[in-house]
Amino acid sequence: MSNYQLGLIINSCISVITVTGVFAVTGLAGMFSLGQAGYLAISSYVTFILARTFGLPILVTAFIGVGLSALSAYVISVPTLKLRKDYFALITMGFGQMVTAMIVLLEKYTNGSIGYSKIPKVKSLFIIVIVITVLVVFCIRNLKYSRFGRMCIALKSDEIAAKSFGIDVYKLKLRMYVLASAIAGGAGILYGLKNRVILPDSFGWNLSAEMQIFLFFGGTNSITGAVLSGFFLKLMPELFRTVKLFGQSLQEYRTIIYCVLILLVINFRPNGMMGEHELSFAWVRSVFAKKKEHMKKGTSR
């Protein structure tokens, strides 16, 4: 594959990671976060600036970056999670705006709106990204089927009922949010490594909204849907790059197309494309089981 194609796949994988993180918050715990891009920004800026100024390897500073974005998620969510869901969406949105404003303000370190480009090159990024993507998706899938995930689904469908069954709603939400922010932080570092330059604008409000759109398109109850839509919706505008509409490349219309898609989904298929369905290998097992039964019957005759 050419470098360009590899780059596209890396981009899509990063999108899958972020959407999986959002799935943990919105799909499992039912919180609507609009500031995930802020965590991408925090961790990638912290990682690369520390790596540059102190000469530390990226692997070390990446942990600091991810840890810091998880910490800021904790600080934000402690006062707000006790309130209505609306406040939470709002605060996260304000947080995202605050992060980009801070990046511009701390121009001395971040190079402001020109962008920070002193990012080291990493060999075999493609394999690293693929491995991390698979790992994250696998972990979140397991989380969904664990006791923890079932608690989250109970919380999402009815918070008060979940509370009355003895689930510590507040703690659960806090944990899910911090987890998702850590995942977003990881995606931010990969994003920086791929593009080799990070701008405050690239972590704006649109990115956070894009993640939510991907998630809802795939269906909030299905991690398969989230992964598939995260991958293909990110890839789609690149595939139609040469198509022209009203004299402009279709890429200009990318966001509009996403939005129209999501409006159609909301109006006509409220559960998303995948609904509750999950891709699983249970049917393979059942087919084999039937065959075995058949063979047993055959031999017994």
Place this chain on the structure above:
Amino acid sequence: MIFQLLINGISLGAVYALIAVGFAVVFSVLKFSNFAHGGMISACAYMGFFFQRAYVPAPPIFVTILVTGVFGMFLALFLDLVAYRNIRKHKSPGIYYFLSSLTISIIIEQVLNIRFSKNPYAYPNIFESTFFMVGDLRVSTMDTMIMAVSLLILVALVLLIHKTKMGLAIRAVAINADTSRLMGINSGVVVVMIFLIAGFLAGVSGVMLGAKYSVYPDLGQTMMVKGFIASVIGGLGSLGGAIVAAIMLGVLEMFWTYFFGAFSAPVMLFVIMLLFLIIRPQGISGKFAKEKV
């Protein structure tokens, strides 16, 4: 100087109040935060700009405000049809309202972006002189006009909500939609009314923001967050609280910008909102919309 900042702050706050009330009205009845408001403000600002430019000599600003207000009403009704009607019909969870309004907001911004590019457009001069003297104070004409129009509209709105039959219906539906339907209130009409009010407010604030600053696609988005913060500080869904909070916020922002510069203002607003939510989550008005079973 302090007096001048105060006047500028109040005028800025009055526009924030228009936005915050636009939110609060929709929130109080439908119980969701209408992110599409920002997009509507942008669209109306462009509409007002082109209306103002289309005629020579330019029509008086009040005509533009009125026309744009009506345009905003139609826009709001159209958005209701496209984005919210089906959600209401399916009785989907509130998170879908969020997403839908968010999407609408982004669509409007992007369409404006592609059609008119990101370049700001400046309204033509509306007044002959940009300021007038009161004693030895220089008072900006634009700010005074904005303050007067906003306060007028806010007063009219409060009267509409508290003195008319329609206002009573709106307040009843805000408390409990199902019960008020049992009492013979046509809640469908109330919802349409709500969107008309929100659209009108978006139109008016769009024109005034466009005239004060300039017209660009994310105009509404930036202003919306501030209106939003004001409506949170005031207590979501409360009109009086939102107005008071918005004016306070406008004055505070003016002073902050004067003493510390404009770049750190968003950080300051965010910290204030966070502090407010920790100390007094029910907002100034003290009416806390709790989620019930």
